[in-house]
Amino acid sequence: MAKNAPLIKDLFGPTGWQLERELLDPAAVAVARDFLDNRRITLQRQFEQWLGEPLDAQGYGSHQGLVKEYEARGLPKDLRHYLRGEFDLETRLDKRLVQVLSTPQCRARLTQFLETDKYIIHYPPMTRFKVADAPNSILPPHQDAPYNAHLNDFLTVWVPLVEIDNDCGGLVVYDGSHTAELVDHIASGAWEAKATGDHSRFHTQHVLMKPGDILMFPPALLHESAPHRSERVRYSIDFRVVRSADDTTKSFFDPFTGAVTQID
Ligand SMILES: O=C(O)CCC(=O)C(=O)O
Numbered sequence: 561m562a563k564n565a566p567l568i569k570d571l572f573g574p575t576g577w578q579l580e581r582e583l584l585d586p587a588a589v590a591v592a593r594d595f596l597d598n599r600r601i602t603l604q605r606q607f608e609q610w611l612g613e614p615l616d617a618q619g620y621g622s623h624q625g626l627v628k629e630y631e632a633r634g635l636p637k638d639l640r641h642y643l644r645g646e647f648d649l650e651t652r653l654d655k656r657l658v659q660v661l662s663t664p665q666c667r668a669r670l671t672q673f674l675e676t677d678k679y680i681i682h683y684p685p686m687t688r689f690k691v692a693d694a695p696n697s698i699l700p701p702h703q704d705a706p707y708n709a710h711l712n713d714f715l716t717v718w719v720p721l722v723e724i725d726n727d728c729g730g731l732v733v734y735d736g737s738h739t740a741e742l743v744d745h746i747a748s749g750a751w752e753a754k755a756t757g758d759h760s761r762f763h764t765q766h767v768l769m770k771p772g773d774i775l776m777f778p779p780a781l782l783h784e785s786a787p788h789r790s791e792r793v794r795y796s797i798d799f800r801v802v803r804s805a806d807d808t809t810k811s812f813f814d815p816f817t818g819a820v821t822q823i824d
Pocket of ligand 1: 688699704716718730731783784785786796798799
């Protein structure tokens with residue numbers, strides 16, 4: 561970690577999360593969204609081919625419940641990800657995604673916020689889509705620290721590529737949970753990490769956002785996916801940002817040089 565740098569959780573106010581409005585370049589956001597839209601349609605076609613029937617016959621969500629059966633029939637890994645609303649590795653590696661967090665305006669704001677000269681981005685970032693009536697795409701309450709053990713102290717920057725409203729679900733945050741202890745996580749349904757314990761003491765809220773906005777929070781903040789009821793597809797990217805290469809043991813993207821450092 562950079563010398564004398566404050567802990568990232570200490571950069572936040574009492575709620576433990578911060579919304580930055582209109583930070584991102586609208587053109588970069590639109591490029592990423594259109595790319596993901598095309599990739600989702602391609603993955604849908606690949607899934608239909610594997611299944612041997614069109615998806616419309618049952619709808620995406622109903623196939624989520626059949627994953628175990630499909631796995632036993634040899635469902636490829638990429639399509640396993642597709643069935644829980646995650647993009648495949650090839651898609652995630654596309655530089656158009658990390659470009660979203662690399663514009664001069666974004667670099668200036670994130671370095672200022674992190675009280676640092678530079679930052680790097682875990683590469684590739686996690687990239688998701690959500691459609692209505694697909695319960696297995698909804699992540700349960702969790703903290704990001706337990707499944708990012710390769711990162712020292714990090715900032716999650718959650719970026720929706722479409723408008724998030726009451727129907728098009730974004731993230732629900734647990735106000736003030738960022739200073740609480742890290743809790744044990746257990747597998748839950750389609751997901752490996754659900755926070756254990758009673759968190760009802762925290763006030764929760766669904767953060768409404770527009771494309772171009774970012775939501776920042778530290779590793780212990782409890783959050784979950786909001787329900788998604790919209791006919792619009794939700795696309796989003798989960799970025800994990802650290803101050804320097806000393807803060808990670810895995811591959812990263814440098815938004816200042818455009819270089820990827822590959823670490824096996
Ligand atoms: O996009 C979502 O619904 C969940 C994202 C998330 O939990 C994260 O970025 O840690």
